[in-house]
Amino acid sequence: MTDCLAFDCLAFDIGGANLKLASNRGFALHRPFPLWQSPQRLADQLAEMLAAQPAAERIGVTMTGELADCFESKQEGVRSIVETSRQVLGNDTHFYQLTGQFVHAAQAMEDWTQTAASNWHALASWVARQQTSGFLVDIGSTTVDLVPFENGVPCPRGSTDLQRLEQGELVYTGVGRSPVSCLLHSVALEGQAELPLAQELFATMQDVYLLEGRLSPDPANCQTADGRPFTVRAARQRIARLLCADPSELSAGQIGAITRSAAEVQRQRLVAALQQIVARHPDLPRQFVVAGQGEWLAREIIESTLPGMLPIHSVSELVADVATDSQSAETGKPADLADPAGRPSELSRCAPAYAVACLLGEPQYA
Numbered sequence: 001m002t003d004c005l006a007f008d009c010l011a012f013d014i015g016g017a018n019l020k021l022a023s024n025r026g027f028a029l030h031r032p033f034p035l036w037q038s039p040q041r042l043a044d045q046l047a048e049m050l051a052a053q054p055a056a057e058r059i060g061v062t063m064t065g066e067l068a069d070c071f072e073s074k075q076e077g078v079r080s081i082v083e084t085s086r087q088v089l090g091n092d093t094h095f096y097q098l099t100g101q102f103v104h105a106a107q108a109m110e111d112w113t114q115t116a117a118s119n120w121h122a123l124a125s126w127v128a129r130q131q132t133s134g135f136l137v138d139i140g141s142t143t144v145d146l147v148p149f150e151n152g153v154p155c156p157r158g159s160t161d162l163q164r165l166e167q168g169e170l171v172y173t174g175v176g177r178s179p180v181s182c183l184l185h186s187v188a189l190e191g192q193a194e195l196p197l198a199q200e201l202f203a204t205m206q207d208v209y210l211l212e213g214r215l216s217p218d219p220a221n222c223q224t225a226d227g228r229p230f231t232v233r234a235a236r237q238r239i240a241r242l243l244c245a246d247p248s249e250l251s252a253g254q255i256g257a258i259t260r261s262a263a264e265v266q267r268q269r270l271v272a273a274l275q276q277i278v279a280r281h282p283d284l285p286r287q288f289v290v291a292g293q294g295e296w297l298a299r300e301i302i303e304s305t306l307p308g309m310l311p312i313h314s315v316s317e318l319v320a321d322v323a324t325d326s327q328s329a330e331t332g333k334p335a336d337l338a339d340p341a342g343r344p345s346e347l348s349r350c351a352p353a354y355a356v357a358c359l360l361g362e363p364q365y366a
Contacts, residue, residue, distance in 0.1 A: 011023075011060035014064075020349070021050075022351075022353035022357050023053060023357050031049060035068045039068070039080065060095070063119065066078045066081060086105040098113075098115075103115075113160065119352035120145040122359060123145075124145075126358050127355075130289075131149075131318075134289060136289050138290070139175060139297050140292040141174045144270060150284060171269065173270075179203070180258075181197050184261055189257055195243060198244055202239075203225050203235070203242055210235045212263055239258050243258070278305065292348070315347075
């Protein structure tokens with residue numbers, strides 16, 4: 001395990017729907033932000049999040065937001081995000097690239113293909129430093145990353161999003177924003193023939209997992225398909241809309257049939273994807289690290305794919321171990337993760353940002 005505390009570092013993970021900030025000392029902050037709706041507000045959002053943290057010696061950035069359709073191209077998206085970051089965070093801001101190196105703004109824009117969609121590589125690089133060889137399964141709100149790593153470095157076949165889609169190492173589905181009708185096209189209800197679902201953005205997988213008891217209600221969260229709160233009542237309305245109905249027209253069992261079917265289709269898709277990746281790397285140990293908002297689903301997928309007693313490590317646990325070891329070395333006392341922003345679960349959700357902060361804090365980047 002490498003020393004990531006040679007410098008005090010912060011890092012941002014700038015996505016198309018969420019902003020994440022973490023430090024190599026264990027702080028984490030997550031904020032929903034639909035970049036595609038108001039890219040001109042990115043600077044203010046970054047400044048507000050930065051103000052919540054003490055000053056750092058180094059600041060890093062990784063991104064996936066260049067894919068947001070407010071940009072004419074990914075190159076334009078990288079340029080816009082890099083330039084905004086530089087203006088807010090300073091000229092010395094370090095941008096993570098798919099080479100595993102950090103560069104400053106000019107090179108980040110010039111070599112934009114290496115800067116785009118780099119957050120998965122940063123997380124895989126940090127995980128590989130902790131576990132040496134195995135597989136990373138990171139399930140987020142929108143995508144799933146399946147990354148093999150060997151001898152302390154990632155070893156995927158693809159690097160760009162297009163290549164990773166081709167290789168099955170990027171699966172564009174998640175536990176949050178994925179539309180239900182993209183996964184499930186019809187459903188069999190009690191005593192009825194198979195009914196087609198409306199092919200419309202009426203509900204997303206976060207509604208499914210809320211009603212399945214996997215996610216917790218959050219009335220303040222209105223980042224939903226219809227802009228209404230993330231509550232059980234509103235989720236039932238959104239799910240019913242998939243059959244062009246109100247909740248009063250469907251029984252609890254019928255709504256449950258939709259959510260169970262959608263969850264099962266997604267699960268089977270991910271099982272097949274993981275089976276493909278594992279079969280492609282027969283010499284790697286069957287050791288897994290799970291991360292992201294859907295850590296729990298990642299664990300279930302692994303257990304379904306490869307039944308038996310397998311080592312499955314949570315990024316939450318690795319983060320807690322590193323935070324405890326680091327603070328104990330400094331103070332002789334265990335790290336205090338009581339602050340909600342420092343909980344291992346929050347750090348896991350912000351894992352790519354935490355990974356960038358840790359990598360940036362290593363002595364070789366002096």
